[in-house]
Amino acid sequence: MKLKNATQLAIIGIILELIPQLMWLLASSGILKQWNQETNGLYWYFQYLGLLNLLGTTLLLPFFIILFKSQK
Numbered sequence: 001m002k003l004k005n006a007t008q009l010a011i012i013g014i015i016l017e018l019i020p021q022l023m024w025l026l027a028s029s030g031i032l033k034q035w036n037q038e039t040n041g042l043y044w045y046f047q048y049l050g051l052l053n054l055l056g057t058t059l060l061l062p063f064f065i066i067l068f069k070s071q072k
Helices: 003-028 049-069
Strands: none
Touching: 003 049
16 A cells, blocks of 8 residues: 555544544534433434544554655
8 A cells, every 4th residue: 555545544534533523522512412312322423433433543554554664
């Protein structure tokens, strides 16, 4: 994998890591509701925030590995 492709994956990874942070910011400010009163559980978009964060971190790893390998 080239550094250009790894950089593109890293950009997508950063965006995927920012989405959960933005969602929690909106929930803590009262714009989004976090708890569903009808089902007594979290809304569906809060259930997948951990998966988005994990996927974002996974997409960042190739960038740092390729960057480390290209150091002289």
